Amino acid sequence: xxxxxxxxxxxxxxxxxxxxxxxxxxxxxxxxxxxxxxxxxxxxxxxxxxxxxxxxxxxxxxxxxxxxxxxxxxxxxxxxxxxxxxxxxxxxxxxxxxxxxxxxxxxxxxxxxxxxxxxxxxxxxxxxxxxxxxxxxxxxxxxxxxxxxxxxxxxxxxxxxxxxxxxxxxxxxxxxxxxxxxxxxxxxxxxxxxxxxxxxxxxxxxxxxxxxxxxxxxxxxxxxxxxxxxxxxxxxxxxxxxxxxxxxxxx
Amino acid sequence: xxxxxxxxxxxxxxxxxxxxxxxxxxxxxxxxxxxxxxxxxxxxxxxxxxxxxxxxxxxxxxxxxxxxxxxxxxxxxxxxxxxxxxxxxxxxxxxxxxxxxxxxxxxxxxxxxxxxxxxxxxxxxxxxxxxxxxxxxxxxxxxxxxxxxxxxxxxxxxxxxxxxxxxxxxxxxxxxxxxxxxxxxxxxxxxxxxxxxxxxxxxxxxxxxxxxxxxxxxxxxxxxxxxxxxxxxxxxxxxxxxxxxxxxxxxxxxxxxxxxxxxxxxxxxxxxxxxxxxxxxxxxxxxxxxxxxxxxxxxxxxxxxxxx
Numbered sequence: 001x002x003x004x005x006x007x008x009x010x011x012x013x014x015x016x017x018x019x020x021x022x023x024x025x026x027x028x029x030x031x032x033x034x035x036x037x038x039x040x041x042x043x044x045x046x047x048x049x050x051x052x053x054x055x056x057x058x059x060x061x062x063x064x065x066x067x068x069x070x071x072x073x074x075x076x077x078x079x080x081x082x083x084x085x086x087x088x089x090x091x092x093x094x095x096x097x098x099x100x101x102x103x104x105x106x107x108x109x110x111x112x113x114x115x116x117x118x119x120x121x122x123x124x125x126x127x128x129x130x131x132x133x134x135x136x137x138x139x140x141x142x143x144x145x146x147x148x149x150x151x152x153x154x155x156x157x158x159x160x161x162x163x164x165x166x167x168x169x170x171x172x173x174x175x176x177x178x179x180x181x182x183x184x185x186x187x188x189x190x191x192x193x194x195x196x197x198x199x200x201x202x203x204x205x206x207x208x209x210x211x212x213x214x215x216x217x218x219x220x221x222x223x224x225x226x227x228x229x230x231x232x233x234x235x236x237x238x239x240x241x242x243x244x245x246x247x248x249x250x251x
Numbered sequence: 252x253x254x255x256x257x258x259x260x261x262x263x264x265x266x267x268x269x270x271x272x273x274x275x276x277x278x279x280x281x282x283x284x285x286x287x288x289x290x291x292x293x294x295x296x297x298x299x300x301x302x303x304x305x306x307x308x309x310x311x312x313x314x315x316x317x318x319x320x321x322x323x324x325x326x327x328x329x330x331x332x333x334x335x336x337x338x339x340x341x342x343x344x345x346x347x348x349x350x351x352x353x354x355x356x357x358x359x360x361x362x363x364x365x366x367x368x369x370x371x372x373x374x375x376x377x378x379x380x381x382x383x384x385x386x387x388x389x390x391x392x393x394x395x396x397x398x399x400x401x402x403x404x405x406x407x408x409x410x411x412x413x414x415x416x417x418x419x420x421x422x423x424x425x426x427x428x429x430x431x432x433x434x435x436x437x438x439x440x441x442x443x444x445x446x447x448x449x450x451x452x453x454x455x456x457x458x459x460x461x462x463x464x465x466x467x468x469x470x471x472x473x474x475x476x477x478x479x480x481x482x483x484x485x486x487x488x489x490x491x492x493x494x495x496x497x498x499x500x501x502x503x504x505x506x507x508x509x510x511x512x513x514x515x516x517x518x519x520x521x522x523x524x525x526x527x528x529x530x531x532x533x534x535x536x537x538x539x540x541x542x543x544x545x546x547x548x549x550x551x552x553x554x555x556x557x558x559x
Contacts, residue, residue: 087340
């Protein structure tokens with residue numbers, strides 16, 4: 001009957017744009033997620049790392065990138081979905097004719113843009129202050145690794161956000177985020193961790209993303225890249241499915 | 252077929268249970284173009300559940316829900332729908348114009364921003380962040396977002412809660428305009444005067460069921476009672492004994508008497524108390540009718556609606 005041509009493209013674009021703006025304008029989200037990786041890199045990779053002939057500045061360039069990716073993905077999905085659920089935004093959006101999937105795609109785009117910015121910040125610090133020199137191809141690979149690395153942590157964050165309430169969400173997400181970062185060798189090389197903890201590192205998805213990033217700068221453990229990619233893909237599918245089920249059941 | 256073409260949205264015999272609570276117990280609602288249906292009922296009567304079913308946020312255990320003849324879970328059906336919920340959790344740090352642009356983008360033929368501003372009273376608010384607006388201003392924005400898509404069905408869950416008088420006037424005027432243009436509106440409200448002022452039809456809900464439906468006048472006619480007020484020295488217990496008298500209350504030197512028929516009672520009041528003054532007889536309003544209906548249908552101990 002009423003067949004007015006309607007293209008949802010503009011809705012997808014605006015949804016993503018405003019999701020990005022909304023989080024950029026929340027200092028409690030944007031300041032730590034954008035600045036902490038760069039600040040840590042400045043401290044440990046540039047100031048303290050200059051003594052060991054650039055080893056640390058290469059290693060930490062890769063791992064703080066992963067640290068940043070985890071931050072935007074876990075907080076951008078976990079905390080914001082929990083809050084949107086609690087405050088009724090998700091309910092309201094579901095009642096509106098928002099195009100299918102726009103809500104999640106917007107968050108995904110937001111997390112990828114934040115990751116890209118973190119990646120560029122780290123790269124500019126590495127080039128200008130730490131004297132890191134990589135080929136154009138390596139820079140591009142590192143950047144792509146960080147942008148696509150959003151996927152598994154977005155899925156994990158989404159699942160957390162579908163489980164927990166808005167008030168407790170930052171605490172829960174931090175409890176997942178920080179220990180996992182440490183245990184995957186993002187702050188210190190695994191060789192400096194106690195043996196059992198270092199051996200257990202492959203159970204954390206962040207270890208696998210870190211290994212891919214470290215491969216780009218030639219500092220990985222030497223496992224097959226395909227294995228890391230497969231683990232991350234599996235993590236993405238499992239948590240996305242769990243989250244989807246929980247979110248769908250509510251309606 | 253004629254009738255079903257005119258129906259824009261319908262709940263038919265819907266039942267919905269949450270655990271031990273039967274939220275809806277065979278409810279029917281019909282929305283037709285150019286009509287405002289007010290849903291009245293105390294808290295917990297099932298109003299919000301009815302709205303959630305109509306919006307596709309919940310599915311009924313039994314019965315049918317149709318929006319433009321389709322399931323409200325279909326995107327195409329919801330493109331003709333405007334919604335204002337009690338709490339929308341709208342992003343605090345987006346500006347009003349950004350919120351409007353985003354919500355307008357969901358609809359095929361949205362209203363112009365200028366129209367939305369005029370219809371919801373948003374003058375001077377477009378460049379303000381939503382979180383920095385007063386509660387009443389936020390409600391206006393929510394109303395603007397509900398009408399920005401040029402909806403043919405508009406669902407408003409207690410829209411004037413928290414609105415100042417001026418904003419309420421704007422909202423009422425806009426609703427009348429929309430209804431005149433052929434929009435179907437479903438409105439829940441605690442303010443009976445709102446239903447009285449706006450509604451073409453009223454549906455009184457209690458315990459998940461519709462206990463009365465009709466025009467404001469028809470609902471009111473369920474209660475034939477009159478209310479007599481005066482300043483008098485006559486004792487309450489004496490008047491209570493008179494025929495036709497239902498209830499007598501004294502407030503200082505004022506009497507308020509609820510009666511079935513006013514004429515005989517007034518005659519007797521005037522005869523028995525020559526000093527009687529400030530006599531006033533009124534017809535029961537929607538509020539009285541509503542209270543009488545919900546009390547008759549349920550045990551009298553039930554809590555009454557807040558704003559009645």
